Every structure is written in structure tokens, then in C-alpha cells.
Amino acid sequence: xxxxxxxFAVIGGGLVGATIARGLASGGSRVIVLDEGDLALxxxxxxxxxxxxxxxxxxxxxxxxxxxxxxxxxxxxCTEIEAETGLDVGYRQPGxxxxxxxxxxxxxxxxxxxxxxxxxxxxxxxCEIMSASEIRSRxxxxxxxxxxxxYCPLDGHVNALRLFRAIHRAMIVHGVDYRPxxxxxxxxxxxxxxxxxxxxxxxxxDRLLLAAGLDNARLAPMVGLAAPVRSQRxxxxxxxxxxxxxxxxxxxxxxxxxGTVLIGDSQEEVGPEGPVTTGIAxxxxxxxxxxxxxxxxxxxVRWWDCARVLSPDGYPIYDHSESHPGxxxxxxxxxxxxAAAHAKLLVPAVLNGKLPEQFxxxxxxxxxVRAHC
Amino acid sequence: xxxRIADGESERVVVLIDGTPFEGCQGDSIxxxxxxxxxxxxxxxxxxxxxxxxxxxxxxxxxxxxKVDGIxxxxxxxxxxxxxxxxxxSIDQP
Amino acid sequence: MKQLSDLDDLKHVYDVAVVGGGPSGMAAAAAAAAHDLEVIVLDENPDVGxQIYRGLRTSPLDRRRILGSTxxxxxxxxxxxxxxxxxxxxxxxxxxxxxxxxxxVSKSRRSRIIKSRRIIxxxxxxxxxxxxxxxxxxxxxxxxxxxxxxxxxxxxxLGRFVLAGTGPLxxxxxxxxxxxxxxxxxxxxxxxxxxxxxxxxALPGFLTSEYFPAAIKLIRHVSANIPVIRGVTMLAAxxxxxxxxxxxxxxxxxxxxxxxxxxxxxxxxxPNAQLPIAAGCAIRWNDRQACWQPVIDQWGxxxxxxxxxxxxxxxxxxxxxxxxxxxxCGLNAACKLGRIDTSGRDSAAAPIRRELARFARGRRFVDTxxxxxxxxxxxxxxxxxxxxxxxxxxxxxxxxxxHGAIGPNQLKSFLRCGxxxxxxxxxxxxxxxxxxxxxxxxxxxxxxxxLRFPIKPITVAEVASLPQEPCDRxxxxxx
Numbered sequence: 001x002x003x004x005x006x007x008f009a010v011i012g013g014g015l016v017g018a019t020i021a022r023g024l025a026s027g028g029s030r031v032i033v034l035d036e037g038d039l040a041l042x043x044x045x046x047x048x049x050x051x052x053x054x055x056x057x058x059x060x061x062x063x064x065x066x067x068x069x070x071x072x073x074x075x076x077x078c079t080e081i082e083a084e085t086g087l088d089v090g091y092r093q094p095g096x097x098x099x100x101x102x103x104x105x106x107x108x109x110x111x112x113x114x115x116x117x118x119x120x121x122x123x124x125x126x127c128e129i130m131s132a133s134e135i136r137s138r139x140x141x142x143x144x145x146x147x148x149x150x151y152c153p154l155d156g157h158v159n160a161l162r163l164f165r166a167i168h169r170a171m172i173v174h175g176v177d178y179r180p181x182x183x184x185x186x187x188x189x190x191x192x193x194x195x196x197x198x199x200x201x202x203x204x205x206d207r208l209l210l211a212a213g214l215d216n217a218r219l220a221p222m223v224g225l226a227a228p229v230r231s232q233r234x235x236x237x238x239x240x241x242x243x244x245x246x247x248x249x250x251x252x253x254x255x256x257x258x259g260t261v262l263i264g265d266s267q268e269e270v271g272p273e274g275p276v277t278t279g280i281a282x283x284x285x286x287x288x289x290x291x292x293x294x295x296x297x298x299x300x301v302r303w304w305d306c307a308r309v310l311s312p313d314g315y316p317i318y319d320h321s322e323s324h325p326g327x328x329x330x331x332x333x334x335x336x337x338x339a340a341a342h343a344k345l346l347v348p349a350v351l352n353g354k355l356p357e358q359f360x361x362x363x364x365x366x367x368x369v370r371a372h373c
Numbered sequence: 374x375x376x377r378i379a380d381g382e383s384e385r386v387v388v389l390i391d392g393t394p395f396e397g398c399q400g401d402s403i404x405x406x407x408x409x410x411x412x413x414x415x416x417x418x419x420x421x422x423x424x425x426x427x428x429x430x431x432x433x434x435x436x437x438x439x440k441v442d443g444i445x446x447x448x449x450x451x452x453x454x455x456x457x458x459x460x461x462x463s464i465d466q467p
Numbered sequence: 468m469k470q471l472s473d474l475d476d477l478k479h480v481y482d483v484a485v486v487g488g489g490p491s492g493m494a495a496a497a498a499a500a501a502h503d504l505e506v507i508v509l510d511e512n513p514d515v516g517x518q519i520y521r522g523l524r525t526s527p528l529d530r531r532r533i534l535g536s537t538x539x540x541x542x543x544x545x546x547x548x549x550x551x552x553x554x555x556x557x558x559x560x561x562x563x564x565x566x567x568x569x570x571x572v573s574k575s576r577r578s579r580i581i582k583s584r585r586i587i588x589x590x591x592x593x594x595x596x597x598x599x600x601x602x603x604x605x606x607x608x609x610x611x612x613x614x615x616x617x618x619x620x621x622x623x624x625l626g627r628f629v630l631a632g633t634g635p636l637x638x639x640x641x642x643x644x645x646x647x648x649x650x651x652x653x654x655x656x657x658x659x660x661x662x663x664x665x666x667x668x669a670l671p672g673f674l675t676s677e678y679f680p681a682a683i684k685l686i687r688h689v690s691a692n693i694p695v696i697r698g699v700t701m702l703a704a705x706x707x708x709x710x711x712x713x714x715x716x717x718x719x720x721x722x723x724x725x726x727x728x729x730x731x732x733x734x735x736x737x738p739n740a741q742l743p744i745a746a747g748c749a750i751r752w753n754d755r756q757a758c759w760q761p762v763i764d765q766w767g768x769x770x771x772x773x774x775x776x777x778x779x780x781x782x783x784x785x786x787x788x789x790x791x792x793x794x795x796c797g798l799n800a801a802c803k804l805g806r807i808d809t810s811g812r813d814s815a816a817a818p819i820r821r822e823l824a825r826f827a828r829g830r831r832f833v834d835t836x837x838x839x840x841x842x843x844x845x846x847x848x849x850x851x852x853x854x855x856x857x858x859x860x861x862x863x864x865x866x867x868x869x870h871g872a873i874g875p876n877q878l879k880s881f882l883r884c885g886x887x888x889x890x891x892x893x894x895x896x897x898x899x900x901x902x903x904x905x906x907x908x909x910x911x912x913x914x915x916x917x918l919r920f921p922i923k924p925i926t927v928a929e930v931a932s933l934p935q936e937p938c939d940r941x942x943x944x945x946x
Contacts, residue, residue: 038874038914045880108946165881168870180872240446240888240924241419258883259419263927266942278563278571278580278930279939286931287943296931299446299924301888374728378647379621381527398620400513400525405620413709413729414605420857424708426605430612431518432511432923433593433739435855435888436603444576453513 002204006032006177009195009205011184011219014044015335016342017211018167023347024209025174032203033171034182034195036215043213044335046306048236048264049160049256050249051337052096053125054152058112062361063315065123067334070341071154077340078158084173087166089158090257096155096249099135099146099291109150127152141245145290157249159257160336167339184212187222189324207326209350213309216331224323226364227331231271231307235280237263237288238302245294253288253295261298263288271307308333311367318346318362320355328355329364375408388458403449403460404430404437415439415449415462424464439463468549471556474574477581478554481507483800484570484583485553486561486742489517490541490786491778491793492589493548498797499587500551502806507554507583509561509572511923515545517591518611519786522619530621533647537639537681537786538618544790562921564588564742566771571921571933578929585773585800588743589793592736592779595758595839596893597632598846601704602732603854606711610733614640623649626728629713631655631702634735634837635682641689653725654689655715656697657734659840669832676829677787700842704730734839737896738780743769745918748776752911755834756783757844758896759915766799767792775799783834787826791819844900852901853894855887863898867905875899875916888924891916 013035057063100106114124188194216227241259316332383398397406414426427437437449440461488510520541563571616622701716714724737758749770767775777796778789802812846852846860885891
């Protein structure tokens with residue numbers, strides 16, 4: 001058996017690529033994951049670790065449905081990963097909050113949470129708008145400036161770094177051949193795929209999955225696909241460890257099971273190598289303090305920025321190639337929330353040869369349609 | 374335990390260490406007076422609870438963390454003592 | 468020199484901001500201020516001197532006698548700095564020095580951002596981590612820590628204590644503590660035994676250097692009075708709530724132990740390069756000293772325009788070289804800011820460069836002789852590699868076995884090494900060396916942790932107090 005040939009090559013070893021690679025390998029495929037080096041941009045290392053449904057897909061019901069499907073499978077996915085690796089990823093689902101610091105913010109929450117709908121009649125999850133006093137009864141430490149918020153009982157969070165480590169471990173346990181420092185420079189196709197690597201090596205694969213985040217934009221056209229993704233920087237502040245005090249995740253403030261508090265997050269239309277922005281950190285810190293005054297004296301130990309991988313409408317792109325049969329594309333910016341759906345719904349679809357009709361809404365062809373409108 | 378061997382008649386400064394008064398010298402850091410009182414351990418590791426104390430005495434190891442005048446998590450080796458300062462270690466806390 | 472007392476006393480913009488109040492910082496500030504530039508020295512310590520001249524300004528006579536001329540030699544520089552027009556703010560931690568020349572400064576739990584037209588980083592060095600079993604036990608300190616106690620406060624270890632490791636500082640301190648009337652029970656010398664060393668081409672340089680006579684005298688003084696156990700290949704600190712014993716091995720002999728109240732460790736110093744690394748300055752691996760150092764030119768300029776490094780922060784050269792390199796940085800700043808032309812700068816620099824060459828003589832030998840053995844640059848299975856997050860050597864090797872050729876940043880995110888309060892200062896080199904050993908490559912090929920500002924922790928409230936623009940609010944609030 002040639003070490004450099006496989007059934008499936010997966011380009012990208014982040015959460016998306018690793019999750020799917022694990023699934024493909026567990027079905028018996030020989031899988032090689034080609035990853036970049038240690039300093040590669042890795043959204044998988046810098047995310048906020050939310051496993052979140054509220055507010056998602058307010059203008060794309062199919063995405064809301066996809067997200068809810070993923071969260072309904074998350075506990076099962078997590079149990080499998082833990083059994084395979086012995087690593088507890090710390091998934092907790094106590095429900096989650098968005099907190100409003102002004103009437104305007106509260107109004108925005110009212111408008112975007114499809115509140116009061118019967119579950120089962122819409123793809124949207126149950127969501128409650130709460131007054132300041134209702135919030136205070138659930139989150140006693142909350143600051144006086146919080147005017148209300150939204151709560152969804154299905155929201156939760158996970159230890160993002162342990163999750164990433166566990167998925168990497170799980171894929172290796174299933175026999176995936178993980179290759180860092182293996183940037184792909186070209187892809188050729190003659191019924192099978194030939195991937196040329198930066199170090200002059202070649203990998204031959206019967207089928208191919210592009211899960212390379214921002215680099216999908218460069219790779220996709222090589223296999224007759226399109227991944228019009230852009231980088232959007234997000235910054236996060238991380239505090240020192242402290243005794244547990246915050247038992248629910250807030251969309252922008254959460255305490256991890258290590259004791260650290262994560263404070264986020266920003267959306268900036270720049271790449272991750274842009275200049276330092278203390279102003280943004282300041283806004284995040286002051287909002288967090290207004291929500292939880294006791295955060296004031298905690299020390300910030302780390303301050304990270306990462307590049308979100310965003311499609312033009314912010315929703316995932318899942319595609320199979322017509323011109324290069326066997327080539328698939330998967331990109332999204334919620335690799336944590338969608339990990340279960342990727343593992344349990346996307347993997348079987350990919351193994352099937354083509355993505356079925358239920359994935360049509362996520363094809364990049366939707367951007368061509370919009371361009372013509 | 375550490376001991377003063379040369380003080381050149383520096384001005385004396387009295388601080389409280391875990392409620393007990395101690396007379397140090399102008400220019401001593403909090404970590405210095407802790408070591409002089411035999412408190413070579415001053416806190417417990419957040420991860421395992423094992424005892425920790427001053428190691429580098431120059432602000433790069435972050436082991437000598439104490440509470441000073443009610444504010445927690447300060448590096449004892451980087452703070453000069455001042456008269457009346459209330460210093461609290463956490464090594465005896467569970 | 469104008470000593471400021473508060474963050475609010477800082478100007479909004481300076482010509483030259485010097486980070487660090489040791490010999491290189493004082494010399495850089497003096498050289499720049501002599502050319503009529505507006506200079507600020509931001510010092511995290513309560514007084515000038517850095518580590519080597521710690522407490523010197525207020526040091527009483529009896530202490531000076533014990534510490535000797537390597538210490539009191541800083542008097543002239545301190546006096547010179549005191550007579551400049553430079554501003555000086557003690558107790559000021561610089562947590563950011565960005566490529567856009569903004570400095571984040573924290574003092575007394577408040578933060579401010581100031582700007583400078585040029586930045587000179589003079590942050591010196593700190594001791595190389597010395598991962599041995601039990602190194603986190605209370606009562607285990609660095610030799611530098613003990614020396615600083617002696618310098619700043621005239622405080623010495625009481626009872627039985629051992630010095631362990633290698634390097635000039637260990638011998639210097641042994642001599643100083645001996646002069647104070649307190650001798651260690653023993654020195655456990657981990658210096659690598661190497662016959663080749665004595666035949667090396669670096670030897671003549673050392674024999675004819677400034678260091679040689681002093682070094683010989685020192686070694687004789689110490690060896691005559693303190694038992695020196697050479698060729699130590701393994702060390703461990705033992706005890707329950709504090710260190711009570713140190714055990715050790717020498718090649719081919721059974722393990723032995725010594726009861727102690729304190730263990731003082733030292734195996735050299737490495738550049739304190741947190742600020743330039745976080746700023747994005749190019750760094751390179753120095754194989755002879757087994758550490759990273761920022762890449763600088765002959766004026767101390769880094770790969771980032773207007774950020775220069777003076778002294779040990781760009782590579783360990785010792786205190787005498789530190790002040791000389793500081794002067795070159797200060798002169799160059801004066802030139803770049805139009806106060807002198809290049810020929811004026813170059814001719815002022817010439818004698819300084821000659822002095823630098825003098826002090827560089829013999830360094831190669833010292834570096835080679837005192838490079839710690841690889842066994843002490845990695846963490847054994849049961850030893851904590853990362854003190855803050857309590858990650859043991861075994862966890863690192865198991866992860867590398869399981870995941871293959873991952874780098875320090877991937878390892879950091881998988882194990883949390885380097886994520887604690889010390890921000891990797893105590894584990895970065897250990898992790899890089901362990902990955903290099905596992906892969907069979909040079910540390911140069913492995914790289915190091917990517918660092919970000921703040922390079923020292925600051926409170927949420929401090930961050931919240933920094934200036935905000937409407938676009939910043941929009942990027943976070945998004946509605």
C-alpha cells in the first residue's frame with residue numbers, strides 16, 4: 001500500500017476537517033488529512049466555544065434547522081468522542097443568554113428571536129425574552145445596567161481546546177494519517193485527485209474534501225467549486241482562573257470549566273494580521289464589566305484574535321463538484337456548534353457520493369443567484 | 374527562612390502579615406518580608422492545590438501572589454512595603 | 468532626571484521611550500537625552516538598576532562590601548542618568564509596545580496608552596527555567612532571587628542551603644554570600660564536563676579577556692570554602708509542604724542527597740524578549756546559548772522600524788556590554804530624529820564599539836562552558852514543564868507520540884502549556900527543546916509560542932479604561 005495514496009484526502013485539519021475525517025475513517029475509508037504548520041491561522045484555536053442555537057439563521061430557516069439538528073445530536077457526539085479518546089470535552093447545556101445593555105439592544109433581541117412559536121411548527125428553537133428582574137433571578141451577579149435579555153434552554157458551551165484536542169485524537173484513533181506542514185499547492189484530476197504539496201510531495205486520492213477555511217477560496221476553483229469566503233477578525237480576552245461564579249454561558253461572557261473567563265467578541269472586516277486594536281478590547285471589557293461588575297479586578301492573561309471564515313451571507317457552504325466528481329467542500333464559521341451535524345449528517349452524505357437535496361440550500365450556487373438579482 | 378544580615382539603618386516600616394504585625398525596612402518588597410517571617414509558601418496552585426511561594430523574585434514566575442489591602446492576585450516581589458499595608462497569604466486556605 | 472510619580476504625569480508623546488531601568492536602559496536614555504530629545508524611562512521596578520544594580524542607589528556601605536565591584540561599578544552610570552533631562556517612572560509595567568509605536572503602561576492598577584517616536588526596549592534577561600522534580604516546592608528559589616534579596620534588602624538564606632546548576636552568576640553569588648558570612652552547604656555543579664572545551668578555539672579569547680582574572684579569583688575563593696560537587700547529572704527537590712532535601716546523581720555513582728532548608732537554582736539567563744516577540748519582531752535561535760533572540764542590526768534596530776533593543780534583551784552579553792549597546796541605541800535614536808548626522812553618530816559610536824569588542828572577548832568560551840546540558844533543558848516524565856498549568860513532561864511526550872510533528876502553538880492549545888499567568892516565560896524554552904528532541908531537529912526548526920499583548924496581565928477594568936472610538940463600539944455591539 002502506497003503511503004501517499006488514500007480513499008479520501010481532507011485538506012485542512014481544523015475542527016471541520018478533523019471532525020469529517022474522523023467520520024470518514026470510522027466508516028473504513030483510508031483518510032489523509034493535510035494540514036498547514038504550527039503558525040497557521042486556526043479558527044479552531046480561537047473560538048468562543050459556544051454550542052449555540054438562539055439567534056441563528058434568522059434570515060435562513062434552513063440554517064436554523066441545521067443548527068438545531070446539530071445541537072440535538074451534540075450529547076451523543078460528545079459521548080462517542082469521550083469513549084474513543086478518554087478525554088472529557090466539558091460539554092454543558094444549561095441554556096444560554098444574550099444580555100442587553102440598552103433598550104435598543106433588547107429590541108434587537110425581540111426582533112431576531114422567533115419567540116413564542118410552538119416547537120415543531122418552525123425550525124427555530126424555543127426562546128424567551130426576559131426582563132431585567134427575570135434575568136437577575138437567574139444570574140444574581142448581573143450588573144444594574146442589564147435591562148433584559150434572551151434565554152434559550154438549548155444553548156450551551158464546551159471546552160473548545162479540549163474539544164479540538166479530542167477530535168484530533170479521535171481521528172488518529174480511527175486511523176487517519178494526519179500530516180502537518182503539508183500545504184497543498186495544486187490539485188490535478190484524472191478521475192482521481194493528485195495533490196501537489198509545498199515540499200514537492202504528491203498525494204493521490206480517490207475523493208477529496210476541502211475543509212481549509214480561508215484557503216478554500218484558493219483551492220475550490222481547482223476542482224470546479226467556489227468558496228467565496230472572507231476573513232473576519234474576532235477578538236477574545238481571557239482572564240486568569242477564578243472560582244466558579246458564572247454557571248450559564250452568555251453569548252459574550254462565559255466561564256470555562258478551567259475557571260478562566262472568556263470575554264468577546266468583535267467582528268472586524270480585517271484579516272488577523274491587522275494592527276492591535278486596544279479600543280475593541282476596551283469595549284469588550286467594559287461591556288463585560290457592565291454585565292458582571294465582579295469581573296473588574298480579574299486579570300486578562302491572554303488576548304487573542306482569530307479569523308472567522310465567512311461566506312457572503314455568513315452561512316455554511318457545502319458542495320459537491322459536478323466537473324470533478326468526488327470533490328467536496330465544507331466551510332462554516334460555527335465549527336463547534338455544527339461539529340455533531342458534520343459528524344453524523346454530513347459524513348454519511350459525503351460517503352454517499354453526492355450531497356443530497358437537503359444540502360442544496362448550502363451550495364455556493366446561491367451566491368450566483370444573488371449576484372444576478 | 375531568611376534573615377537580615379545588613380540593613381544599613383534603613384527606615385523601619387510596619388506591615389500586617391495575616392493579621393500579625395511585622396517590622397520590615399524601607400525598600401523591602403512584600404515577598405522579602407514574607408520570606409523573613411518564614412512564609413516561604415504563600416498560596417496554593419489553582420490546578421492542584423499544591424503549595425507555592427516566591428521563586429524568581431523579579432516578576433517573571435507569578436508564583437508569589439498575595440492579597441494586599443483587599444486586592445487579590447498581586448505579585449508580592451514587585452510591590453515595596455508601605456506602612457500599615459495589610460498582606461494576606463492564602464496558603465492555609467482549603 | 469525627573470522622577471514622575473503617577474501615570475498622569477506622563478506626556479502623551481515622547482521622542483524616545485525606554486522600557487527598563489537597568490544598565491542598558493539608563494545608558495540609552497542618557498545618550499538620547501544628551502541630544503535634547505524628550506525621553507521617558509518606564510521601569511517596572513521601584514528604582515533604577517535593573518537586576519544587576521538592584522537597590523544600588525540606596526545601598527548602604529556594609530552591603531556594598533559584601534557584593535563587590537561588579538555591583539558598585541554601576542554607581543557612575545546611575546549618577547550619570549540622574550543628571551540627564553530624562554523623565555523616569557518607576558513601578559510602571561509596559562504591557563504593550565506595538566509596531567505603531569504605542570505603549571500600554573500600567574501603574575497601580577491603572578493603565579494608559581502613550582506614543583513615542585522611537586522605542587528602545589531594555590528589558591534585560593531572566594533566568595532560564597530549571598525544570599527538575601520538585602522545583603515548584605516552596606523554599607526552592609533561583610540564585611538570582613537570592614542575590615536580589617541580598618542586594619535590595621541585605622537578606623540572606625538562613626540554615627542549610629545548596630546552590631545547584633551552572634553559570635557565572637552562580638559562582639558570583641557563592642562568593643558574595645560567602646563574604647556575607649553565610650555559606651551554602653554545597654554547590655551541586657551541573658556544568659558539562661568536556662575535555663574538548665579546554666582545547667577549544669574560544670579558550671585564548673577567554674584567557675585574555677576582562678573576565679579571566681576575576682573569574683579565577685572567584686572560583687578559588689569559592690572552591691576553598693564550599694564543597695563543590697562536580698559533574699551532577701540529575702537533581703531533584705524533595706519535601707512535602709516545602710523543600711527539605713535535594714537528591715542528585717553523578718555519572719556512574721549511586722544517588723545521594725543533602726538535607727536542606729532552601730535550594731537555589733541557576734543555569735544561566737536568557738533574553739527577556741516578550742515585548743519584541745509580541746510586537747512581531749523577527750527572532751532567531753542562538754544555538755550557542757540555546758535560546759531565542761530578536762534579530763537586531765549594529766544599532767540595535769529590530770525588524771520593526773523605530774523599535775530597537777539595548778542590552779541582554781537582544782542576546783546575552785553581560786552588564787558591561789549592556790550599557791555600551793544602550794548608548795549606541797540612544798545615539799542612533801538621536802540620529803534618526805535629526806539631532807545629529809550619521810557621521811557624528813558614527814564617530815561617537817566608534818570608541819563604544821571598541822569597548823564592546825573588548826567585553827565580547829571571552830564570551831564565546833563562557834557561553835560554551837556554561838551551556839546547560841540538554842538533560843536539564845527538558846522536563847523528565849514527572850517534572851512540571853509548565854508550572855502555571857501543572858503540565859508534566861510525560862504529558863508532553865505522550866501528546867507528541869500521539870499527534871506527531873505538532874508545533875509549540877498546537878501543543879499549547881492541546882495541553883494548556885504556556886496559557887497561565889507567566890505567559891510561557893517558564894516553559895517556552897522547555898517545550899521547544901522537547902519538541903525538537905522528539906522530532907530530532909534543531910529548535911530553530913520548531914519555533915516558539917506566538918505571544919500577544921498584554922505581555923503582563925492587566926485587569927479587566929484597566930482594559931475597559933483604554934480609549935474607545937465609535938468604530939470600536941460598532942465592531943462589538945453590531946446593531
